[in-house]
Amino acid sequence: MFFDTENFCAKLTEEELIALNAGSSLVTIKRDQAIPEETRKHHPIVAISSGVLSLQHMLHDGRKTIAAILMRGDILDLRSSSKTQLGSLIALNTVTLCRLSPTVFDASIANNPRARTLAWDNITNQTFRAISHAADLAKKQALEKLASFIFEIRNHDTRTISKDHVQIPIRRRDLADYLGMQPETVSRCFKDLAGRGIIQVSDLSAVRILDAPLLRRIANGDRGPLKTTRADGSCFRILAAGA
Amino acid sequence: MFFDTENFCAKLTEEELIALNAGSSLVTIKRDQAIPEETRKHHPIVAISSGVLSLQHMLHDGRKTIAAILMRGDILDLRSSSKTQLGSLIALNTVTLCRLSPTVFDASIANNPRARTLAWDNITNQTFRAISHAADLAKKQALEKLASFIFEIRNHDTRTISKDHVQIPIRRRDLADYLGMQPETVSRCFKDLAGRGIIQVSDLSAVRILDAPLLRRIANGDRGPLKTTRADGSCFRILAAGA
DNA sequence: CGGCAAGTTGAGCCAGGTCAACTCCGGTGG
DNA sequence: CCACCGGAGTTGACCTGGCTCAACTTGCCG
Numbered sequence: 130m131f132f133d134t135e136n137f138c139a140k141l142t143e144e145e146l147i148a149l150n151a152g153s154s155l156v157t158i159k160r161d162q163a164i165p166e167e168t169r170k171h172h173p174i175v176a177i178s179s180g181v182l183s184l185q186h187m188l189h190d191g192r193k194t195i196a197a198i199l200m201r202g203d204i205l206d207l208r209s210s211s212k213t214q215l216g217s218l219i220a221l222n223t224v225t226l227c228r229l230s231p232t233v234f235d236a237s238i239a240n241n242p243r244a245r246t247l248a249w250d251n252i253t254n255q256t257f258r259a260i261s262h263a264a265d266l267a268k269k270q271a272l273e274k275l276a277s278f279i280f281e282i283r284n285h286d287t288r289t290i291s292k293d294h295v296q297i298p299i300r301r302r303d304l305a306d307y308l309g310m311q312p313e314t315v316s317r318c319f320k321d322l323a324g325r326g327i328i329q330v331s332d333l334s335a336v337r338i339l340d341a342p343l344l345r346r347i348a349n350g351d352r353g354p355l356k357t358t359r360a361d362g363s364c365f366r367i368l369a370a371g372a
Numbered sequence: 373m374f375f376d377t378e379n380f381c382a383k384l385t386e387e388e389l390i391a392l393n394a395g396s397s398l399v400t401i402k403r404d405q406a407i408p409e410e411t412r413k414h415h416p417i418v419a420i421s422s423g424v425l426s427l428q429h430m431l432h433d434g435r436k437t438i439a440a441i442l443m444r445g446d447i448l449d450l451r452s453s454s455k456t457q458l459g460s461l462i463a464l465n466t467v468t469l470c471r472l473s474p475t476v477f478d479a480s481i482a483n484n485p486r487a488r489t490l491a492w493d494n495i496t497n498q499t500f501r502a503i504s505h506a507a508d509l510a511k512k513q514a515l516e517k518l519a520s521f522i523f524e525i526r527n528h529d530t531r532t533i534s535k536d537h538v539q540i541p542i543r544r545r546d547l548a549d550y551l552g553m554q555p556e557t558v559s560r561c562f563k564d565l566a567g568r569g570i571i572q573v574s575d576l577s578a579v580r581i582l583d584a585p586l587l588r589r590i591a592n593g594d595r596g597p598l599k600t601t602r603a604d605g606s607c608f609r610i611l612a613a614g615a
Numbered sequence: 616c617g618g619c620a621a622g623t624t625g626a627g628c629c630a631g632g633t634c635a636a637c638t639c640c641g642g643t644g645g
Numbered sequence: 646c647c648a649c650c651g652g653a654g655t656t657g658a659c660c661t662g663g664c665t666c667a668a669c670t671t672g673c674c675g
Contacts, residue, residue, distance in 0.1 A: 186507040188593030196507035206496050215500060216507070238492070242482065249481070252495050253449050257458065259502035264429040264439035264459070266509035267552030271663065301622060309510030311664060316623055333622080333672085350431030514631065544654060554632060559655050576654080 137176040138227040156226050164218040172228035173207040180224030181298045186216040195307040221299045266309050274308045275318045276348035295336045380419040381470040399469050407461040415471035416450040423467030424541045429459040438550040447494050464542045509552050517551045518561045519591035538579045
């Protein structure tokens, strides 16, 4: 309900789909592959059918940042971003893209209210997600960022089977680049949360939330009433009291 | 050229403006005032005519984050964000808002191609700006973030008189909250840049860029060829060589 | 089963957060 | 006109969360 996860392509009318087929195409991109500049030029509008696409910035001295992750249903309009140093679009796992012809896209937006609403809702939500992510990065600590991320993933795909079971679709290293931290720190934070019994990490890509309220509080930066030096680990105990 | 800074309201057709006047209004908000929840409910769509509006998150233990700043021309559609914990909308200086009736807005988007394009371009650019800001926050150091911010402000308003003279429209403390750092650190970074002759800070709100290329390199995280401990300040000298 | 990438663990260190004192500046009233 | 005040900004000293580097373990694919 957060937003419609249906693919934009799937919402077009029949005649639009016919026009679409003329100027568009479905492509698959494997992990670590980028959408080539050439493709971006000829198909500046893409909708993601499956997989996770990342928007990466390279800091020229090697530091890599994943500025945003795009998932099923997200629409990317790269027309106005030619001048902006947007960065590279790199697949974090196998990604299926629906490449749209600008002409067809614009026509759909103009004439098909469902398509228009869908596109507008998606782009609006992308903005809010990006803003929310920026807020996470700005002032939160590592543990809080990770907690936020778990909820972000959980909320993103409404088709999630269980509310407690979150499927992490990307590697640890990519997660680190997305959250602005180091893989080592990500690892330590997972261990910390698991050690407190807040989450359970079975597989590297599978997390089960055991104490959602507490995880939420951590994500919201509620460090509990105390900020004192936990010489005796009292901070842990108080935080874990909600379990 | 980055995007049209014209106000959305100004691009409507005459009849749309008439309809607009029926259900919308222009309001002024003074610094530190929030857009009340009540207003957000009845006028979920606003366009900014002047001033700087911020979207703030409060981390419940006092840490404040400015997740995004909205300026002249930006459109905010809050309809889909009711569930999302969006945060508060707080003016960073005197803000003039054009409150739009959703009905009129949707009709304009549907029927007025200019309005549609304008709105779409704006929201798209907001997304890219937010993503870019997230990238800044993720891996950049304090000095690099500040350098980025100076360019962000310069690029935002194309009406800027001089390319070298940047008007910083917000207080230092707000700047700190936006960049995810402390006011003290912001102060130190300004001093550092000024000390190296890269910028000149006359007024608290006026910055003159003296060495744009070098500032750009700093913003892009190019720390120069060396990352060595600058026991002798050699790092400074090499970075300053471009001046 | 071998080889390599991904992830984890540990030890040490530094950028920037924190706290406290100080300066600066605009507004206000005597 | 100046003394006073309060909020914003600055400066300095100290401290810590997370980065760094290196060694180790795990998991995946041929």
